[in-house]
Amino acid sequence: MDRLFHARGQGLPDVLRLRAGGGLVLPDAVCRPGDAGEVAALLERCSLDGIRMIPWGGGTSVTGGVNIPSGPEPVVSADLSELAGLVDLDVRSGLATFDAGTTGPQVEAALEPHGLTLGHFPQSWELSTVGGWIATRSSGQESMGYGRIDDLVAGLELVSPAGRLALQATPGTAAGPELRRLVTGSEGRFGVITRATLRVRPRPEARVVTAALLRSWNDGLEVVRELVQAGVPLTMARLSDAAETQVAMAIGLASSRLGGVLRRYLDLRRIGEEACLLLFGTDGEPWTVRSTLSCARSVIRRHRGAILGASPGRKWLADRFRHPYLRDALLDRGFVTDTFETAATWSQVDEVRATVSTAVDAALDQFGEKTILLCHVSHPYRDGTSLYFTFFFRSVADPEENISRWATAKRAATEALVASGATLSHHHGVGSWHAPWLEAEIGPLGRDILSIVAGRLDPRQILNPHVLTDPTDRLEE
Ligand SMILES: Cc1cc2nc3c(=O)[nH]c(=O)nc-3n(C[C@H](O)[C@H](O)[C@H](O)COP(=O)(O)OP(=O)(O)OC[C@H]3O[C@@H](n4cnc5c(N)ncnc54)[C@H](O)[C@@H]3O)c2cc1C
Numbered sequence: 516m517d518r519l520f521h522a523r524g525q526g527l528p529d530v531l532r533l534r535a536g537g538g539l540v541l542p543d544a545v546c547r548p549g550d551a552g553e554v555a556a557l558l559e560r561c562s563l564d565g566i567r568m569i570p571w572g573g574g575t576s577v578t579g580g581v582n583i584p585s586g587p588e589p590v591v592s593a594d595l596s597e598l599a600g601l602v603d604l605d606v607r608s609g610l611a612t613f614d615a616g617t618t619g620p621q622v623e624a625a626l627e628p629h630g631l632t633l634g635h636f637p638q639s640w641e642l643s644t645v646g647g648w649i650a651t652r653s654s655g656q657e658s659m660g661y662g663r664i665d666d667l668v669a670g671l672e673l674v675s676p677a678g679r680l681a682l683q684a685t686p687g688t689a690a691g692p693e694l695r696r697l698v699t700g701s702e703g704r705f706g707v708i709t710r711a712t713l714r715v716r717p718r719p720e721a722r723v724v725t726a727a728l729l730r731s732w733n734d735g736l737e738v739v740r741e742l743v744q745a746g747v748p749l750t751m752a753r754l755s756d757a758a759e760t761q762v763a764m765a766i767g768l769a770s771s772r773l774g775g776v777l778r779r780y781l782d783l784r785r786i787g788e789e790a791c792l793l794l795f796g797t798d799g800e801p802w803t804v805r806s807t808l809s810c811a812r813s814v815i816r817r818h819r820g821a822i823l824g825a826s827p828g829r830k831w832l833a834d835r836f837r838h839p840y841l842r843d844a845l846l847d848r849g850f851v852t853d854t855f856e857t858a859a860t861w862s863q864v865d866e867v868r869a870t871v872s873t874a875v876d877a878a879l880d881q882f883g884e885k886t887i888l889l890c891h892v893s894h895p896y897r898d899g900t901s902l903y904f905t906f907f908f909r910s911v912a913d914p915e916e917n918i919s920r921w922a923t924a925k926r927a928a929t930e931a932l933v934a935s936g937a938t939l940s941h942h943h944g945v946g947s948w949h950a951p952w953l954e955a956e957i958g959p960l961g962r963d964i965l966s967i968v969a970g971r972l973d974p975r976q977i978l979n980p981h982v983l984t985d986p987t988d989r990l991e992e
Contacts, residue, residue, distance in 0.1 A: 517545045521592035522583055524576035525639075526948070527853040528918045528990070530842065535914040540583045542569070542592040549597045551709040554674045558707070561591060562676045562975045568593050569979055570703040572647025573618060575639040577854075578946025579989055580651065580702055584981040595646055598709060601625035610669055610684055612712040615646025631715045634661035634750075637942070641836055646708040651944035652700040654901070656835060658894045659743070660750025660797065663942070665699050667714050673698050675706030675972035684712040697968065702944055703979040704965070705972045721804045724751065724796030724828030727812075729820045732756050733865070735791040736892070736900075738818050740861050742795070743895045747810050748803075752895055753794045753831075756868075759889035759905070760792040763827075766841075793820070794831055845907070851917050852907045855925065857932045858941040860899035864892075867937045868902055871928055875906055878927035882920050884908045894941060901941040904928070922990035947981045947989045954986070 518541040523529035532538045543566075548554045561568045567590040574581050583590050595616030603612040606629060613622060619640035622633050635655040637643055643653070649671065654663040661667070670684030682695050698705060729735040735754040742752060755763055793815070797807040812822055845852050859867045872888050879886045887907040894901035906924065910917050925948070933939060933955045945953055954962045966984045969976070981989065 518542055521545050521571055521574065521581070521594065524574055524579065524581045526577040526579060527851065527921055529582065530846070531914045531918055534846070538915070540585045542583050543589045545592045545594055547594045547597045551672065551674050551679070554593070554598070554707050554709055555679070557591070557593060558674065558676045558977075561977045565975065565977070566591055567977050567980065570595060570646070570650070570707050572616060572644035572650070573639065573642035575643045575647065576651070576946055577943050578940070579948040580944065580946035580979070580982055582947065582992070584947070584989070585992065593707065595644065595707070602710065604629060606631070609715050610712050611715045612710060613645045614710055615644060615708045617645045619643060626715055627718065630718050632718045633667065633713055633715050635664060635667060638836060638839060645711050645713070649699050649708050649711055650702050652942065654894050654942035656893065657750040659752055660748065661716075663894070665696065668695055668699060668711055669714055670712035671695060671698060671708055672710040673706040674709050676975065676977065677972045680706065700944065702946065702982045704969045704983045706978065719798035721801045722796065722798040722832070723804050723808060723825060724794055724832050725808060725825045726823040726827040727793045727795070727815045727820045728823060729754070729791045729793055729815070729818060731789045732791050734818050734820065735793055736861075736864065738793065738815055738820065739892055739895050739900065741814050742811055744897055745814070747814070748807050749795050749797045749811060751794070751796045751893070754892040755792045756890045757789050757791055758887065759891050760790055762889060763792055792827070794828055796828060846910065849910050850907050851910045851921060852905060853921060853925070854903060854905045855928055856901055856903045856941045856943060857937040857939070858894070858899055858901045859935070859937040863936055864900060864902065867932070867935045870935045871904065871931045874927040874931035875924050878924045879908050879920065881923070884920070886924070902937070918991055925990055945983050947985065947987070950983055951986045951988050953983065
């Protein structure tokens with residue numbers, strides 16, 4: 516069971532293969548190092564014996580990052596769950612040092628008695644870990660206020676086959692190129708992140724997420740852009756396109772009150788089909804929350820949006836880590852669903868959405884399938900925003916055929932993203948599934964730099980050689 520549990524991550528083909536019970540390559544062993552010394556010893560042994568090692572945080576990778584590649588070499592999955600906990604807390608500086616295997620709930624539980632929070636809440640928060648977040652450059656749902664994990668890392672330790680790299684916490688530095696950033700996003704290719712010092716803040720007294728309806732996607736984009744560029748201190752803004760808005764209504768995000776307001780709104784403006792739901796929120800002391808939300812509402816009203824109140828936001832907060840479980844329920848009912856994400860500048864964003872949507876439609880059309888594609892904006896920046904897509908198609912009896920259809924759609928979407936100048940991934944990372952397209956984004960020299968660093972830190976290429984720099988298409992493995 517332990518080897519089976521560590522065979523795959525949580526991407527769609529992983530779930531399909533695990534449910535079907537076929538096409539699985541298992542690790543030869545699962546190890547649980549308890550400290551950095553044991554990680555170093557394990558790496559040394561693996562290097563000597565030519566054993567591949569795959570660091571395992573929470574196993575929530577959706578890019579094939581923790582999947583066991585097929586091949587003649589033995590493979591060890593290094594589960595870091597015993598390398599967990601709060602190691603040091605500097606309350607005055609707002610710095611907390613955690614071992615890498617600490618999960619989201621463990622982080623917040625350790626900080627709560629001190630009145631502190633990290634504020635990093637990816638949707639996989641229940642299972643994912645500090646080391647996994649850093650390795651994949653994760654972004655939490657409140658990144659607009661708290662920043663992405665890149666912004667929260669003050670210092671870290673990496674244990675590689677070539678030795679230990681300790682980068683002390685510093686508020687700012689000009690001591691050469693930023694090596695912390697080099698490790699952030701290295702996806703286990705450069706070594707095992709064993710410990711990290713993270714920037715923490717006082718726990719907010721109040722957290723409010725509230726909702727509005729905008730007349731159209733473009734109106735919504737303008738509102739979000741204006742809010743972020745004007746520096747309104749929101750911690751989150753999530754704009755759903757019209758299709759996702761309708762799904763949100765159907766699965767009950769909207770209360771009956773919202774339903775009533777929506778109907779009146781639609782009657783008044785006759786724009787029902789195009790209405791887009793905006794959830795926006797902030798936290799802090801109650802008076803700052805009130806003033807921030809009032810600022811945001813005035814921008815929304817200027818764009819003739821309808822303010823819906825806090826009830827949809829409360830529902831979203833209560834359910835935000837539960838939505839992914841719908842994937843299993845949908846599979847049981849004959850629908851395959853997956854997500855992918857990107858980021859683009861404000862000038863590109865509309866074209867990227869249109870191009871990607873056409874590409875996914877065309878890819879699944881070959882199988883006679885009509886795709887449902889939903890899109891939302893959830894991590895806005897001053898210069899652009901993330902775009903998060905969810906697509907659905909009907910499943911067929913053969914799981915391999917479902918994987919092949921998914922891979923066709925995924926290739927088409929990824930090629931469209933790269934061709935339209937958007938990034939390969941905003942927060943899921945590269946893993947092995949996106950690796951064939953990395954060179955298109957960073958160029959051959961960029962890929963060489965990563966390979967050279969990996970070669971110096973891991974000369975025997977035992978650590979995750981299937982991620983980042985390996986151009987093999989592994990979508991159907
Ligand atoms: C339902 C669902 C929702 C998600 N939502 C989000 C989201 O909102 N935001 C987001 O950013 N991501 C999201 N993800 C993706 C995933 O959770 C992130 O990539 C997360 O950061 C992975 O953390 P993990 O601890 O599970 O890492 P794992 O999945 O265990 O590992 C990911 C990669 O990092 C490597 N790795 C893990 N730990 C270490 C370490 N200590 N040192 C070196 N390498 C390591 C692994 O070998 C692997 O290549 C979601 C995934 C799922 C399944």
